[in-house]
Amino acid sequence: MPTDEPDDKSIPRSAKGSGRRLRGAVAHYLGSAIVSGEIAPGEKLTGEIANAEALDVSRSAYREAVQVLTAKGLVESRPKAGTRVLPRSRWNILDPQVLAWAFSAEPDVSFVRDLFELRAVVEPAAARFAAERRDKDDVKAMKDALAKMRRHTLATEAGRAADRAFHDALLRATHNDAMIALSASISAAVSWTTEFKQRSRALPRDPVPDHARVFDAIAAGDPDAASTAMRALVDLALDDTRSAM
Amino acid sequence: MPTDEPDDKSIPRSAKGSGRRLRGAVAHYLGSAIVSGEIAPGEKLTGEIANAEALDVSRSAYREAVQVLTAKGLVESRPKAGTRVLPRSRWNILDPQVLAWAFSAEPDVSFVRDLFELRAVVEPAAARFAAERRDKDDVKAMKDALAKMRRHTLATEAGRAADRAFHDALLRATHNDAMIALSASISAAVSWTTEFKQRSRALPRDPVPDHARVFDAIAAGDPDAASTAMRALVDLALDDTRSAM
DNA sequence: CGTCGGAATTTGCCTGACAACTTGCCAACA
């Protein structure tokens, strides 16, 4: 029998042109398999040489991919013991890439709930800080994003990008690096769920008025109003998402 | 001249016995250099072959270390362009390891402020959720941690461990994975700052009563009381830290 | 002056081999 056959596993080489380098494709493959539960915590995945060969990549590329997973707390590897999937509690689920893997398949309902709860806590507080600290550039960035949201709808990628830009500008207006980093992750996750919402039904509500209220409060420098307006916005988004799942 | 000389850079091989593997030492070395600002964003670090040789490690080990930094958003590398340090806004500063690197040297004051602000937002909300959702095991874990806090003081490592265990149990009682992951990072960072506090002056206040109030409210299932008690606790901790820096 | 194409440089990937570290078995001993 010949030594070069299509094997039975999968060929990440097909996703090579996807911008990601080869190790990125392998990391995506393994990472998705782990966060989707296909490889359960505690399980030991196949040895490097065998797995690398099965995926048709060199051991170095495979190892570099595993390093990425290790850096994100998904796996841990020790000599002779192999590399094992760590318990969920040790995963960096706020890592943007891990979130992306989680949402590359149908995401877990309870996890989406957790995410929105956290968002409902952080974003109103962020709006409050933004109302206190925003400067001229911040206001301009938010105004521009809002204008773009008016022109497009959430059904288009441009509209979702404008939505992201609005929240991004808002977070940046807090001038708090920790909050910026956190909500960057959350917003990314939220934008995935927005896609799901659009997929399942027509746009349930025009999001522009809600955002406009938040913007007005922040521009006016009214922390309380900004906080409550944002709270309302997140609650509505949560309702929409919940009814769509 | 001989080919084997002590060179001028540094030898991470000294930290090899530190439990971390060799690439871990290299990652720590580079990561600390970046978050401390020693290598500024936008700067391009030395080529792989040269840098690996300067650190006296193989290119594979060096590359795996760089993959870790890439996974945490600290650097980005492209062929011919080299690997450049990304702007702070793209770092995963909530990543536990990145936080550890940030606190391995004297941490930036404004960054500590940001962290405490986020904590002041998240932890009271977490206490509220905990009061609503805690089960018997959660209460027991918190009670045990509180008892350990009474026996030791924050000046000892055992006391700080008990403090961490208390906050950990509280977060776990929220039954919200996203919040657990987030506050796990924050708590770790807070515990670093606690060490600083202890270093600079005698323990300024007995933390047990504050924690006991939070515990009572959660055990009693009173969300509002839990939230305000936790809010008071964080505010006091912030005062202490601020006066110590 | 703008555009196109080539060449140099740097990372990306591959191969093969050896070292280090655990884990678990197995035997010797109390």
Add this chain to the structure above:
DNA sequence: TGTTGGCAAGTTGTCAGGCAAATTCCGACG
């Protein structure tokens, strides 16, 4: 029989060198 010590095997960790791919930079040409 239980325990303890060491031995062996297996898996990851590190090393060395080479080639391929990609992208930037610069020079040539329209």
